[in-house]
Amino acid sequence: MLNQSFPVGFLLLGFSEHPGLERILFVVVLTSYLLTLVGNTLIILLSVLDPRLHSPMYFFLSNLSFLDLCFTTSCVPQMLVNLWGPKKTISFLGCFIQLFIFLSLGTTECILLTVMAFDRYVAVCQPLHYATIIHPRLCLQLAAVAWIIGLVESVIQTPATLHLPFCPHHHVDDFVCEVPALIRLSCGDTTYNEIQMAVASVFILVVPLSLILVSYGAITRAVLRINSARGRRKAFGTCSSHLIVVTLFYSSVIAVYLQPKNPYAQKRGKFFGLFYAVGTPSLNPLIYTLRNKEVKRAFRRLLGKEVEP
Template sequence: MVNHSSPVGFLLLGFSEHPRLEKILFVVVLCSYLITLLGNTLILLLSTLDPRLHSPMYFFLSNLSFLDLCFTTTCVPQMLVNLWGPTKTISFLGCSVQLFIFLSLGTTECILLTVMAFDLYVAVCQPLHYATIIHPRLCRQLAAVAWMMGLLQSIVQTPPTLRLPFCPHRQIDDFLCEVPSLIRLSCGDTTFNEIQLAVSSIILVVVPLSLILVSYGAIARAVLRINSAEAWKKAFGTCSSHLIVVTLFYSSVIAVYLQPKNPYAQERAKFFSLFYAVGTPTLNPLIYTLRNKEVKRAFWRLLGKNGDSKNT
């Protein structure tokens, strides 16, 4: 049962009405977190140490891996504590820090996945001009824009959310301190916050996703004009990992931030928030390593073996 005795901070209810499910989730989340730490650290290590991975694609991938490490570390330790014991509390300061960092990193990932789609578009549709267009300076600038956009979004949206008049019970029906769940906790007028959330969701979720779809539309048209099964296979191999990551991340984010207001949708949103906070950072390195021959070859080279002979 939830400990209701704490007079300060918030209560993160999660699935406290299902204690057996919480014990199962504790094991799942702990294992996922360990895989996230191992997988993303490995990608960062390979991208740094292997000269053959010093390319724009792996520069952006290392940014994504670092982001995922920060993303999960922001929320998973607190989540594990709440899932294991009866005390589900989080201090107001802890909730504020979690909200600020979570908003910033979530926004950064939206922009970064769009930048990676642009990189793939140039690689497939403008291969002869790729090195000229996607040069190291532009890569650094695009990555900086993604991180700065995340920071700006958090600076703009976090203070109005934390200034809301929260209900006395201070029970957040979620695992995390997120904007939608904190808005639902308010007992005052939330019109401004809801408008702000809707506008930011359109600008930072719908627009980037639309740009990604446009990029993949152009890639599909370019590939269809090529009458070569080998070219189709190469293009699919280049884009498939990113497309899977985009599908997993954006589908869960849309389910949380662009959901209708009803109890069923709110209950379902808890599963999706758990998935994009824990599941996608775990799956991202697995998708990119298991489906990417260059990363696997780099891994074998790191172990001192001949990676060029390893194709599996």
């Protein structure tokens, strides 16, 4: 199953040609990782401990937070080691595991964000039937579908990528083991892998993003029909955090997986890949807590600073 031409592993170059930049990135990545751990753990705790947050929206949000915790932990410790010191190697098995987790959780997040858009669509467009449509069993089923699709996608694409005939220098021009970087490392025919990545991008990126845009198109039309300005602000407020998260996540992922083949795009793709792997998981809890009064109130109740009515 493993590519026997690389018994040692790979060299993750990152920005090794700019040592000064790597030290700055070390501080940025470490800070972002700590924010990710604290912020997402807090959201999971609040969603579990506060009865007022026992709703579909926060069930999906806690799934997203758990996903982000796993996602960053799969790559950031290795990334910090590579950024800090001269040793930038990763074993073949380590690369396999990292790629498998990256693909699985990245795909799951694409589907989960689409599910969350559907939840917001029903909440805004069919509020009277929300509890009937988005019931606990459906929430569990939708979350399970997202995680299963991610697992299936990774089971298909990870072995195909790591079976490529890699060039002898085994230098991966990236911070982590990702499909585009490993395809560029191959010295053989990558047509099948490129077609596979293109097809996966359509089903995992383009289709879910299209469904999200359709959902928000319907939400916008429904909100504009609300007569009161306060009602419109409240309706938009329930969706704005999710829409910001979708914008940050999809813009960075598309920049990594749908980039043109030229050196400038590849270098730019490394920055976007870094943001996708480290930045968005740390920003997600900030976006949801800063823009969500229910989460802030739940946090104050957890600290005992808000008296129950």
